[in-house]
Amino acid sequence: MKLAERVSRIKPSATLTINSKAKALKQSGVHVVNFGVGEPDFDTPSHIQEAAVESMRNGQTRYTAVGGIDELKDAVCRDIENGYGLTYKRENVLISCGGKHALYNLFQAVLDPGDEVIIPSPYWVSYPDMVELAGAVPVAVPCSEQNAFKLQPEQLEKAITSRTRLFIINSPSNPTGTHYTASDLKGLAEVLARHPGVLIASDDIYCRILFGGREWTNLAMVDERMIDRCFIINGVSKTYCMTGWRIGYLIGNEEVIRAATKIQGQSTSNPTSISQYASLAALNGDRRLVDQMVRTFEERSRYVLARIGELHGVTCPTPAGAFYVFPNFSAYFGRKVGGASIANSLDLADYLMEKAHVAVVPGSPFGEDRCIRISYALSMDDLKEGFDRIGTALAALQ
Ligand SMILES: Cc1ncc(COP(=O)(O)O)c(C=O)c1O
Incomplete structure (x- = not known):
């Protein structure tokens, strides 16, 4: 089918793609820690x-x-x-x-x-x-x-x-x-x-x-x-x-x-x-629930930053708001696992998804290939589990 030329100029949203990959893996019974989410993990009040x-x-x-x-x-x-x-x-x-x-x-x-x-x-x-x-x-x-x-x-x-x-x-x-x-x-x-x-x-x-x-x-x-x-x-x-x-x-x-x-x-x-x-x-309506949510995100941001600090060679500016961090993982580019080499943020995201069952969004669609985006709109238990898994997966890279 011939499509309009404008379609070829655009890409599907990377974040939506990661989320559907994570969902598909979840449906097959795997416990995926999804750091790809772009929405608060709370119900509408x-x-x-x-x-x-x-x-x-x-x-x-x-x-x-x-x-x-x-x-x-x-x-x-x-x-x-x-x-x-x-x-x-x-x-x-x-x-x-x-x-x-x-x-x-x-x-x-x-x-x-x-x-x-x-x-x-x-x-x-x-x-x-x-x-x-x-x-x-x-x-x-x-x-x-x-x-x-x-x-x-x-x-x-x-x-x-x-x-x-x-x-x-x-x-x-x-x-x-x-x-x-x-x-x-x-x-x-x-x-x-x-x-x-x-x-x-x-x-x-x-x-x-x-x-x-x-x-x-x-x-x-x-x-x-x-x-x-x-x-x-x-x-x-x-x-x-x-x-x-x-x-x-x-x-x-x-x-x-x-x-x-x-x-x-x-x-x-x-x-x-x-x-x-x-x-x-x-x-x-009442804004207290919003304030409570913001406090929760702030606590999580501190935890996430501390865990990133434990990852050797990874750097990250302190987030001031929203619910994302964008750490630089380029210290791991060029490392190998099995026969394959991690060349860029997409390779790293694929590796983390396949080996650690952790979904992150590669930095390239955000315009910065050295980084990956981690959302902390997920529970403390999942955050802990996710960073444990990332730590183990990175340690396996040579
Ligand atoms: C920076 C930014 N702007 C705009 C939006 C759009 O939000 P929505 O269309 O859900 O209101 C998003 C959603 O992820 C966003 O991150």
Whole structure:
């Protein structure tokens, strides 16, 4: 069958592939420790589930407005006002089917073929492919481990060309857990201020999952010159353990929001009505469960970092948030097991899956082949077991 040319330009999501491999192995009866997960290991809080049931009983099961229900848009605006101190109106908000869909709609609305999009690397696996789907050109800018994988202002300046249309920033980051401080962001904002044609996609999906009393902030918050060209992407998936409900949002300039809504109107139409009402309960409800989850992730991050510290030759910046670490395992590249040699992150991930039944995501699809991504959205027992197994498997390499 002849497929459209755009299909050949994109790859399947590496994280989804690893998870299905791990699931298949599990189904064959093997106890797999899955460090590949990209979602909290907690159930959606019960008051949110109840709100969904209630909405169905109330007959809220029909099409809604394409861009989402007004009550949810207002709740998003309140949340942004309370959490970010930024004032937006309903007209600045589009509710979509997950943060991923919000990003997709934004890219479709503002990118033309040949436009360049600056993506600090390591990056979330989906950015380059979604940019490609919009016909634009992803420009990955490698960030060093010594800088905790954070893009430096001079790197941004150097990467901007006359074709640059968009700059993507994700803090705290998937896959590194790194976080840009207000001072880091001010440095980047100074560069962006010199290039008014460059828009910003601020992927804030992990903004509530931050450790050690760190203050979260984004480019629009640190420099008001950025507000009109900064697009905030957020959603309920990670903060409220609602990955399956598929609600995310895009916030920013009204004209772009109208354009993105038009695109959504000719693709998915509204996000699920029931999920929208559940998200309303999430945003309006008690946040103590979120705080508790963040404390749990923080404890686990400390444990994980300590265990990584025990692995000879492996280095890793301290994560500030989200639920991932991105350690550098390149000290093991070139080592052998049986007749085979571990040449890169994919070989190492395959080896750990086959020999140790531990699923990790190789670093290459995140733009950094020396690392692997380890999620700690799993129980302490599994974390312990997983690191024991990794330790034994690495020791067997010669
Ligand atoms: C950095 C980042 N952005 C956006 C998303 C999209 O989240 P969702 O579409 O589930 O809301 C994810 C999910 O893994 C992510 O890690």
